[in-house]
Amino acid sequence: MIVTLLLMALIWFGGGYLGMRRGVRQALIVAIYLFGMLAHVALPSGNALRGYFGAVWGEWALVGIVLFAVIGARTGLAWLREKAQKHAPEKKRPSDLTDTEVDRYARHIFLREIGGAGQKRLKKSKVLVIGAGGLGAPASLYLAAAGVGRIGIIDDDVVDSSNLQRQVIHKDSNIGIPKVFSAEQELAAQNPFIEIRPYNRRLTAELAAELFAEYDLILDGTDNFETRYLVNATAVKLGKPLISAAMTQWEGQISLYDPAHGAPCYQCVFPEAPADGLAPSCAEAGVAGPLPGVIGSLMALEAVKEITQAGEGLRGQLLMYDGLYAVARKIAVKKRSDCPICGTKS
DSSP, rough: HHHHHHHIIIIIIIHHHHTHHHHHHHHHHHHHHHHHHHHHHHOOTTTTTHTTOOOSSHHHHHHHHHHHHHHHHHHHHHHHHHHHHSSOOOOOOGGGOOOOHHHHHHHHHHTTTTEHHHEEEEHOOEEEHHHHHTTTTHHHHHHHHTOOSSEEEEEBBBBBBBTTOOEEEEEEEGGGGGGHHHHHHHHHHHTTTEEEEOOOOOHHHHHHHHHHHTTTTTEEOSSSSHHHHHHHHHHHHHTOOEEEEEETTEEEEEEEEEEGGGGOOOOHOOOOOOOOTTTOOHHHHHTTTHHHHHHHHHHHHHHHHHHHTSSSSOOHHHHHEETTEEEEEEEEEOOOOTTTTTTTTO
8 A cells, every 4th residue: 555655755745746636636646546446356365456445445435534535625725725716805015016116116115204105106207307417407306216207308408419418318429409308318218107298499488387287296307597486476376386507617406386285486596687797697607517416306306205205405505515515504585575486475
């Protein structure tokens, strides 16, 4: 009988190792057992073949009891497991992300302040970046990498060789191409799981309200006060939070303007455009190449914090950075009641 039991074990374990289906292995073992029962019934006592299935019928019957008890238990457990899985509520991945996305954003998900819920908010968020230049380039790249679901970029300029010293989203091969399409190409290559909407046009008052309404958060990286005031007025009118930054030479500044939540608007802090020559553009005064990366990355970081509600943002605070002397300072800014955009005085 030992030889027969070893044969059964070989079929079960060896067959499993070789990939034989469980049902086939069970059928072979049951067939061997039934053949043994037939041998005990049909063959005379003392027959050599009958000896392979126990000296007496009772021994082989005991093997059958154990065998069928094990098979029955395993079959019953498998049936219960299948039934439980069928009626169990469908499990969703944390933050409704695919396995690939969970792996991509794992370092965010590990952060207590973001986690799966925060990454879900990023995926559902819609951010408009105004300007695909020095500030818009790093800001949009990091927003894409962070998993912001929809990124809109508006700019009417084309890539020029003078941009490449600091506007890292553009490549030499893209010189002459509209900046928004150059940016779209890079963002899509960086993260295929997001939507990019390029707007190859100048931002006007007629377009601004309609465009801003489609987004949750506005990032302004433009280099002229006329556009900044237009962006601010539209954002205030629609109740959209605005992250605005500026830079020149070695210095930059950034704040989150949001009168709808008690913070000042841009025009509260900068009531009037400076006189000509007092705030020269980068084209006029120059700019250190990595500085836009610092300030633009801060814009993306503040956007991620705003969307995920992590930490403390820059509402009511103006952050100023001096790259030449490696100094950063922050000052409080307040709403003005006489502000023509968000003030309470008529």
